[in-house]
Amino acid sequence: MDDQTVAHFRVYETGDSNGNWFIASTIAEVRDLVSHSSDFLACSRPNLAHLSTPALKKSRTYEILIVDDGSADETSALGVKLAGEYPESDIRVVTLEKNLGKGGAVRHGMLYARGQRLLMVDADGASRFEDLELLWEAMDKLAPKNEPAVVVGSRAHLVKTEAVVKRSFIRNILMYGLHTILRIVGVGHIRDTQCGFKLFTRRAAQQIFPAQHLATWIFDVELLLLAKQLGIPVEEVPVEWHEVAGSKLNVVKDSLQMLRDLLVLRANILLGRWKVFIEVPPLLTLFSLLNPALV
Structure with missing residues (x-):
């Protein structure tokens, strides 16, 4: 930004x-x-x-x-x-x-x-809030001391279910197209990047979000890519989900916007304009930590 x-x-x-x-x-x-x-x-x-x-x-x-x-x-x-x-x-x-x-x-x-653990959740109720326990248990194993880690809710297991099959043809075509592009961008290892149900440790959030640039619908992809660049582990956990009527998402218009933003994201990373910096203590500070009596 x-x-x-x-x-x-x-x-x-x-x-x-x-x-x-x-x-x-x-x-x-x-x-x-x-x-x-x-x-x-x-x-x-x-x-x-x-x-x-x-x-x-x-x-x-x-x-x-x-x-x-x-x-x-x-x-x-x-x-x-x-x-x-x-x-x-x-x-x-x-x-x-x-x-x-x-x-x-x-x-x-x-x-x-x-908080020490931060949950990102859409307010429309599409995800089942009780599934927080699934994310929490996965986080306990991934980051028992709340070290940097991310656990994302995933609807990938629902792809062949009635909930997804009944969606419009164009919506499903765009979904598969998005997955292809995500593999090119570098987050193809995550089967569902867009589920609005993600749990971050505080330390992960403090490293990832200051480096975020995108503010549009595709920002989830950048967050996961930043986690990958920072070496922060990400685990995907299946959660329940249902379609909610009245979504503000314009499938065609917003899909084109997502494609544009993905290209912008990829281009800026390849050109070195968007870089991730891991904060390192200044030399004097590091020296003082090792030799406090000399400062």
Whole structure:
């Protein structure tokens, strides 16, 4: 993302134990947003309700971060209303002044969240929230000490099922075409890059998201490619999924946009314009760590 994507944001947080809200005094500059539809409240309620399901372990603490992309509707107000309905949940609402794209939304959420493990999940309820346990168990094995790692939900096992077969012919053709291009780009080892159900350790998020450039629908591919370049392990876990009516995705238009963005991604990497840098302590700092008595 370039400097033109900078936007101001305000943070709404619970102010006391009675659930009263206030506008936090902090106004900062960020490069992120999330896009929400007018059905935001209806889509989010089921996910919040699922947090109390017996399938999820009760010993964990969690927060929910809602980012409003500067939309003209009442997304922020609806987020605050939602928090009032679920006072036991730690909910924060971040409002940006202008729309920057879905990928920027996720980027902001991941860099702004406070947890040791960060879940990216679409609010439309297409994924079954209880499947978080599957991702969590895989992460326990992949990163037992929360070292950098990513676990992605996958719908690849559903390709031959009725849920996918019933989709439009053009949608399935585009899906197979996308998979072919992904192999060329370098993430063909991941069978489902676009599932909106991904779990990151905090350390992985802090390495991957600052290097993200794309803010459009295809940003997932860049995240997985960045993980590969950084040597961060990625594991794919089958999850349940169902088609949700009312998607904002225009199949033909957005598929062409995805193709364009994939070509841009590939070209910038080949030309060396988009590089991943692993932070290394300055020589003096490293020297002081080894020889503290000499500094």
